[in-house]
Amino acid sequence: MQLARVIGDVVATHKDEHLTGMKLLVLQPLAADGAAFGRTLVAVDAVGAGVGETVFFVRGKEASFPFHPTWVPTDAGIVGIVDHWDLG
Amino acid sequence: MQLARVIGDVVATHKDEHLTGMKLLVLQPLAADGAAFGRTLVAVDAVGAGVGETVFFVRGKEASFPFHPTWVPTDAGIVGIVDHWDLG
Amino acid sequence: MQLARVIGDVVATHKDEHLTGMKLLVLQPLAADGAAFGRTLVAVDAVGAGVGETVFFVRGKEASFPFHPTWVPTDAGIVGIVDHWDLG
Amino acid sequence: MQLARVIGDVVATHKDEHLTGMKLLVLQPLAADGAAFGRTLVAVDAVGAGVGETVFFVRGKEASFPFHPTWVPTDAGIVGIVDHWDLG
């Protein structure tokens, strides 16, 4: 999983039916020091995240697990909102 | 998922039988600012997209979900046509 | 999926039994402009491709779909021979 | 799998229910020479690892195998604590 900041959202009227009603958010992944790192992506939201929040997301088929047994065709999903992280 | 622009299509007479009749499009991924970012790829189309449109696509086995229960051997699929996206 | 040129083949006498009889080809991925792009890889061939041909291949577990129900341990498979592609 | 050093942990009160009680650790992947290499990530811990330890972790759906049959939505999981590694 990776840390990310929610930086936007996507509006898509015409999409796969299993994505209907899903919130599609634009994420900027973050490195452990909090800096933006790597390419932006679009993720479905499984936890009620919003723009400006720091989250962690999962890639791959695992992103559809929270919606099981629906086979949501997504490869990225927000699975937690980060309170804080600590480097030891 | 990633944002992308549809920039072309692929003609392949000889292909795996489960790809028969599938539209194969060439995509250029886009960063959140709309700029081309990363390598082009070939994706199957599940939503009726065409050259010139902005879409979002899914990577991995998830790309075959819209065609379930057919086991389409693809690792990239267009699952939505983007109306617009907003950076917050 | 990605476009690629078949540039060689691999001989491996000692391999996982489910790979027995499979043709193992070396691929050079191509960008949409036809230029070599990214690292070479080894793929199984599901469509009868040969050295010098332009193909498209799939990554991940999807590469074993054409051999279903055999669980071929491959993460890359050629699924089509490209006649041509067009950039719109 | 990759070698990594555990460099921190993540606190997330609000997360997918299947992640409840899971320890979420921040990892810095290591190259074979022990140097930091590549981007940091967040992994679930299946073996009782802690900050400062050297581990190896798995990416992808495989990261949820240790928790089978629970479908933990993670794409990275620590599956071993490294005693040492040797380059031959």
Add this chain to the structure above:
Amino acid sequence: MQLARVIGDVVATHKDEHLTGMKLLVLQPLAADGAAFGRTLVAVDAVGAGVGETVFFVRGKEASFPFHPTWVPTDAGIVGIVDHWDLG
């Protein structure tokens, strides 16, 4: 799949139980010209490979196929020892 040279092994007393007895090898991926290319990784061995040998390995869940039906939590596995490869 990718070509690689086996360059070392990993000792990990404390690991996921499904990895017990598995040989864990350190791999250096190779490009088609035989040069080291990309980051080192740790793979399980399904074919009896050893340090110094040239192999090809598979990434992803496919790496656990040779151990089916055991759900080995690995994302990289050696599936063949290379006799030679030829560029056409």
